[in-house]
Amino acid sequence: MVIVMAPEATQQDIEAIVGLVSRAGGDAFVSRGVNRTIIGLVGDIARFMNLNLGGMSGVAEVMRVSTPYKLVSRDHHPERSTVRVGNVPIGPGTITLIAGPCAVETPDQTLAAARMAQAAGATLLRGGAYKPRTSPYAFQGLGEAGLRILADVRAETGLPIVTEVVDAHDVELVASYADMLQVGTRNAQNFGLLQAVGSVGKPVMLKRGMSATIEEWLMAAEYIAQRGNLEIVLCERGIRTFETATRNTLDISAVPVVQRLAHLPVIVDPSHSGGRRDLVLPLTRAAIAVGADGVIIDVHPTPEQALCDGPQALVDGDLDELGRIVRELPPLMGRTLATGLTPVA
Amino acid sequence: MVIVMAPEATQQDIEAIVGLVSRAGGDAFVSRGVNRTIIGLVGDIARFMNLNLGGMSGVAEVMRVSTPYKLVSRDHHPERSTVRVGNVPIGPGTITLIAGPCAVETPDQTLAAARMAQAAGATLLRGGAYKPRTSPYAFQGLGEAGLRILADVRAETGLPIVTEVVDAHDVELVASYADMLQVGTRNAQNFGLLQAVGSVGKPVMLKRGMSATIEEWLMAAEYIAQRGNLEIVLCERGIRTFETATRNTLDISAVPVVQRLAHLPVIVDPSHSGGRRDLVLPLTRAAIAVGADGVIIDVHPTPEQALCDGPQALVDGDLDELGRIVRELPPLMGRTLATGLTPVA
Amino acid sequence: MVIVMAPEATQQDIEAIVGLVSRAGGDAFVSRGVNRTIIGLVGDIARFMNLNLGGMSGVAEVMRVSTPYKLVSRDHHPERSTVRVGNVPIGPGTITLIAGPCAVETPDQTLAAARMAQAAGATLLRGGAYKPRTSPYAFQGLGEAGLRILADVRAETGLPIVTEVVDAHDVELVASYADMLQVGTRNAQNFGLLQAVGSVGKPVMLKRGMSATIEEWLMAAEYIAQRGNLEIVLCERGIRTFETATRNTLDISAVPVVQRLAHLPVIVDPSHSGGRRDLVLPLTRAAIAVGADGVIIDVHPTPEQALCDGPQALVDGDLDELGRIVRELPPLMGRTLATGLTPVA
Amino acid sequence: MVIVMAPEATQQDIEAIVGLVSRAGGDAFVSRGVNRTIIGLVGDIARFMNLNLGGMSGVAEVMRVSTPYKLVSRDHHPERSTVRVGNVPIGPGTITLIAGPCAVETPDQTLAAARMAQAAGATLLRGGAYKPRTSPYAFQGLGEAGLRILADVRAETGLPIVTEVVDAHDVELVASYADMLQVGTRNAQNFGLLQAVGSVGKPVMLKRGMSATIEEWLMAAEYIAQRGNLEIVLCERGIRTFETATRNTLDISAVPVVQRLAHLPVIVDPSHSGGRRDLVLPLTRAAIAVGADGVIIDVHPTPEQALCDGPQALVDGDLDELGRIVRELPPLMGRTLATGLTPVA
The missing domain is CATH 3.30.70.1140 (Phospho-2-dehydro-3-deoxyheptonate aldolase; domain 1)
Known part of the structure; x- marks a missing residue:
């Protein structure tokens, strides 16, 4: 100082x-x-x-001269970490594709989206049962019924589940179903929630707050780490700027910047950052090329009927190209597409 | 549409x-x-x-052409509302001064700050018992012990209490002590918390999220209103921009813009927006002059010992000028300084 | 350092x-x-x-620890400066009202606007002959014909002229008509233009770049000062942020911040910052109350026919209230409305 | 509308x-x-x-419903354009590497940087003779002497020259030396300059204004096009946001967004956007992967002695990796590295 x-x-x-x-x-x-x-x-x-x-x-x-975060800093932990979700690694040697519907709506829709995800190379399934929405009049998610659907689809496909938790007091319930807990952008400084997910013993995906500096983002991760959980994956999902052509501005530079400051894996969400289907594949390529450890992507069997964020979901016709990207680009980065499905019971 | x-x-x-x-x-x-x-x-x-x-x-x-918020909109409720906290009005005919320490630290410090506030013309006491802090290593507030101190100071001074709640599950506890619940900038889209404060039957002060558009801010208020509580006061406290000379950029224009869109009272926090003591009085004058319905200000008897935000707290030497401002400026706006203390038991 | x-x-x-x-x-x-x-x-x-x-x-x-600007800094020039335009002061003891049409369109329109300005208490006339417009298809100003109209209106009313120059090679021409040269927000880092206006011997009003930090703004002023011209008035006119409810976000805090760093007068443009007529009077009050040394305001006799920025121009019905504000508010700040008209020949 | x-x-x-x-x-x-x-x-x-x-x-x-720019819009010109600088194409089938020193300092430094650029695969040489600098006390470039050095280095290496022009009245002089004129971020709304470069018959590289929306950027290009010059290459170089870890925030999404709206080539400047050497190669990979038509990169033989932006220049040790990136990544995008040197006389 x-x-x-x-x-x-x-x-x-x-x-x-x-x-x-x-x-x-x-x-x-x-x-x-x-x-x-x-x-x-x-x-x-x-x-x-x-x-x-x-x-x-x-x-x-x-x-300030030195960093205010200790546990997540690379200063005392120079090796970059790998976080495992089920058997699937997220870390420096691999590219992990996480895909699925933005929101869980029905068993059929969720299973169809999971099959789409798997066809493209995904080894983790995303899907929201609790949806924080700007409007109180918008669809807020199915809650525990959604979690049960996710668990059924995991049993069917072998894909471990990544799902959001929005309230500290739901953490145990969500953790009883999920393989990885997601903390969303609106809760990036909900410190009680951060502490709760830090205590429950499951890997956490922490999205960047839409107006969080990189330092604030790492401080949020420190809240989780401080409760004894270092199984944290950071997710860049776009920040708020003056530009309105995209929903958010993907801060692609944040990936190498954070990888230098912290030992945690960093992935990118090209669906929520742009908010537009036509940007998802270009931004996925950019994310892998910049050195991200994975990507998380919305897919939907019938996005025109989606209850949440349909305009950004990839559809069947995009999957071949997505599969090609996640297989051909990683080797140029000295990486391979992450595998490691949990055996279907 | x-x-x-x-x-x-x-x-x-x-x-x-x-x-x-x-x-x-x-x-x-x-x-x-x-x-x-x-x-x-x-x-x-x-x-x-x-x-x-x-x-x-x-x-x-x-x-979109029409507004997505209904209950807080002025479209169907053209008269601007007055919210009462104890006997103290916040609304179109008055300027209400809310003042007190950023954080409750000790009984003596809180009482001294309350006396300072009162001397300047304040009729509501602010003070935080639960402090959301960017760093997990910073002082997080005294919790319920802080609420008890606030209640004791209210008994001593007659000043109704405004205090922050940061977790949905603390709402009932905090409401059992407080006269007005504050939702802070980091929780501006913590929808579970918004719904909880909407259900508990106490007036709410809703700070603007540091990167919330005016529309998102009003949608957050709509979450509270939807649970049956229209006793909401909106508080502009600065937004995040590229400028680093001030902690946040006070969006002074938001006051008349919001007053035109919503019927709720709008106040300004000149302490947290600038983050600098030397800006508090100029921004207080600007807030009253632009038409705000009140201001909320940090005061501290010994800011160099404050555990939170000392550099922005007003000190004894500033109180005369603050008192002069809140008494002389409102009449030019056709308003008077709000009074209405709760009788001391 | x-x-x-x-x-x-x-x-x-x-x-x-x-x-x-x-x-x-x-x-x-x-x-x-x-x-x-x-x-x-x-x-x-x-x-x-x-x-x-x-x-x-x-x-x-x-x-960096010390400031990178020297000539405009208050470090070596602690007294705040007064700049005179004709006989009209802009500085710490007064509030100066500058008003007029955004663009000079016709002799009649300009004279009518000047009379409106004068009726409200203005002692300087603004009006653009060279208009930098985002679209190449929009009205670009009358050029020298516009300057002649301004000179005629000055002869008629006695109001010294403030007008924008957009190209270094027009500086001498514009200076031969104008009493004060304005450098606009889009030219805030057009360094050749800054140097040219610094060399021509006329007072300069330097608007803040729409994405300029306060430090960059003062460095731009330093470019002018370095050529020997310290007759510089800084004008805060709103910055670009994520908020779209207003055209720009008026950074009201910049006024006291800059007054502390630099000895130059600082005024506010409430018309261009908000871009909405209904915000002009509230923001004018806020500007005076925060301690600005003046305001610059668009007025137009028939704004629905204006070729530029009609929606933000004050009309006849607003002038009484504007006059009341600039007369009643300054005394509370220990100031008076600036006078000092040049005698009409 | x-x-x-x-x-x-x-x-x-x-x-x-x-x-x-x-x-x-x-x-x-x-x-x-x-x-x-x-x-x-x-x-x-x-x-x-x-x-x-x-x-x-x-x-x-x-x-507004339809676009306000006509000549650069893809609406009436659906095929994406290729711009040629000397014999070197910039357009949809290729990746063009432009490299060189930020500022021309000496003949030796410029030649050494050009050799570095060429070794990495560059076919166009960048280098500034006129440098717009925030501080009037910083190095402002060599002016015409710098242009002569560039011309000598072109004669020696065969690399066509891209160089910045900062004043409308220098356009003819700069155009008499340069193969492509660059308009920098601070002049992105210097409309007189845009019109001048539109009239002089040389290809133009138009950098995005640091706070320009995509629409404003395309309107600036329209100013050039309106004077009869459609040989315009757009260059994304980062925008101003709240994040301070990087000098600017590279808006990588702008590349596909602009390519959909306009028929002009779009390149990326990974050096100025991040302002840090360690980000240049990751951002170069991201730029190519997202679909940019080229990149422009600072290289310097001895960056610790550079008079401008040394901390972001690539050095000898980075060139092999840069060469590998621009050769191996484009084929995955269905492109090849652009060649086409002008024969050395």
Whole structure:
């Protein structure tokens, strides 16, 4: 941490900071310039952050130097991690295709979407039973009935299930069905939910908040990690910007940036970022080429009847091309398409 | 709603839409242009939104014309509403000053802050017992112990309490102490929480999500209203933009824009929007002048020791000027400073 | 300036930087921490910025501490400046109302708008002869014919003229008619134009670029100042954000922030920021209340016939209220409405 | 175009619009709903845009349906275009690698960078002689001396030159040296410059404005096209968002979105978008994979001595990998690396 003093700061102000830092077990190095004095702090940043240094007399600015997240940081864990969902790996050597319907609507629709996903090369099934919707008048998901449908489709296809949980108090219920819990963009700073999914012992997919900086995203992951769960996969799904041609702006650069800062796998959601079917395959190619560890894609047997996000779901006619992409592109990146289905009972 | 067809849309595509709308109880008016056909829909927009019209063959774009929120809209409720917290009104004829510490830390600190607030003209006390923090290593609030402190300070000062709730399952507990429940910016799309505060029978202050459009903010209010609670006060607290000189960018224009769209009172938080003490008084003046129905301000007896947001809290030396502003500016707007303390028992 | 070294930086890397800084006439103070070393630089920041320190081996981050603009900074010029346009002051003791049509269309329209402006209390006339338009098919302004109309209206009314220049090579021509040159938001980083208006000896109004940070805005002003012209008025006119309810988001906080950093006057454009007539008066009140040194407002005798930005122009019915605002609000801020008309010949 | 009337609009308001549109040679179709009336306009949108329909009494909103750009639109020119710079194509069948130094500094540095570029597979040389810089104290480029160096390096290597022009009055001079003129992000709405490069008969590379919507970017291209020049290549270079981990946010989705709307080639600048060397190769792969028609990349023999943007330039050690990417990835996209050097005299 670096503290920049205001030009008018007094010697007493400087000494007050040095004393405070030293009482907190840190060291403070003072550099006096012509106009300003700079104080470099060495020690435990988490303790310093609780000191309210910015509120001290004479302080102009407090600049952080080291990262405020510890458990997810690559600083102390330089190897990139692989997270396993059932037998399916998500990590540096593979590309994992997760696909399925945005929302679970009926057993037939879910099974048909799962078969589509599998045909394209997917080894994990996505599907929402709890849908956070901007409008209270929109379809909110089937709840536990949806989870049961997902479990039936898993039994039929062998595909482990990734599904969203939106409330801390549903975490145990959802975890009793799901193989991986998803935390969505609107809950990216719902800290109670983050702590709950951190405690339940299932892998978690954490979507980036639509206006979360990369640092805030990693801090959200730290909330999960702090409860003892490091089986976290980060998912870039587009951020909010001034551009309205796409639903969100896919921040493709975030993939290599995050992979450098954190050891967790990073995947991309090309369906929700663009919000348009015609962008899904180009963005899938971009995601694999930039180095993502996987992609998560909406597919639907009859998107014109979908109760949620139909306009972005891939249809039957797109699956061959999707299959070609996830098989031909990974080798150029030194990777292979992830396999590892759970044997169907 | 207006549906714009793609240039290549067929007569069959158009008829399919007309049929679908008509089966949903609506009317569809078809305007054929040289390049494109436009279909105007008349009827219940909530039903149309579930039709997935954007996914129909031949559709280029679906544009909404009327508002998707009903209960909070001024369309059917042209008079602007007044919400009462204890005996204190928040609404069109008054300016209500809500002030207090960002976080409840100790009984002494909370009482001192409440006395500061009162001295400046505040008739409602703010203070957080549950603090959603970006970092899991930061102070998270005192929880129920903090609520008890607030209740004691209310008994001492007569100031009704506004305090944040961050989890749906704490709503009843918090409501048993608080006079008004606050939903914070990070929970602006935590729909379970919105529904819970909508059901508990206490006034609610709904902060704008830091990346919420005005429409999304009003939809969040609609979630509360739908559970039978129209005692909602909206609070503009800054949005996330590219500018980093301030913590957030106060969207001052949102105040008159929202007042035109919704009948609910709108207040401004000049403390959290700027994140800097030196901006609080100028932004308070701007908020009153633009027509806000109140302001909510952080004060702290010793901000250099604050566990949360000390750098933005007003101190003793600022209170005279704050008092002058909230007394002298409202009459120019045809308003008066809201009073109405609950008698101290 | 502070240089943060990467954890893997070597002693040799550190020495290379110390040597480079010292050869550039600066001092480098080295603070060694457990994980990282921090180097504080003291000396001429402009020279350091050309050293490409960020490209040196072992450097993780370069953080600026002092401001990169010198001439417009308040550091060495603590008194806030007053700029005079004709006899009209723009500065800390007054509120200056600048009003007129967005575009000069005809002599009658311009004179009528000038009379409207004057009736409301304006002492400077705005009006565009060169209009930068997003579409090449939109009205682009009358050019020099428009300047002649403005000069005629000045002769008739005594109002000094503020008008935009969009090309470096028109600066002399426009300056031969205008009392103040305006540089618009789309030219906020047209550095050749900034240098040209800095050399011509007329006051300049510099609008903020629609995506310019406050620092970039002040650097643009520095380009003008560097050519010897400190008669610069900064104009906040809204920034681009995700919100679409208003054309731009008025960054009202920028007014006090900039007034603290720079000694130049700061005014607000409530017409272009919101892009809606119904927001102009509320935003004018907010601008004066936050401490702006003036406002610039579109008025038009028949906005439904305006060739540019009609929907945001005030009309006759708004003028009484505008006049009331600019007369009653300034005294609360310890200011008066600026007067000082040039005598009509 | 669709006009949405306010709920309180009168029959007279509606008739006024129908009359106005009809006098402008268009047709107006009126759809009356329960709450609102919608008027669909058919005819010449450019004429309608000058009517100020938004300013008419009773109008709530004006929504455009067809595109406001004509010459660059794919509506009337469905085949995607190929632009030739010297003998080098930029278009749908190829990937073109443009590389070179950010700024021309010396003959040796420029030649060395050109050799690096060529070694990696580049067939066009980039290099700036006029550098628009945020700070007036930063290196501004060598001007015509830089153009002469570029011409010498072209003679030596056979690489046609792409170089930026920043002022309308330099266009002829720059065009006398350059094979392709670049318009930079800060000049994306410098309409005089756009018109000048549209008139000079050389291909143009138009960078996206850092806060330009896709529509504004295409309107800027329309300014060039309107002067008779359709040899335009669009370059996505990142937009400004709240994220600060990268200098800009590369809007990778813009590539397929623009290719669908306009017939012009679209390339990507992975150097300026990220501003970090470690992101250049991942973003280059993403750009090719998403379907870009080329990439433009900074290379520098000694980036730690660069006068501009050294931290993002590729160095010798990166060239093999760059060469591998631009040779191996295009075939997966059904493309080949563009060749076509001009024979060295």
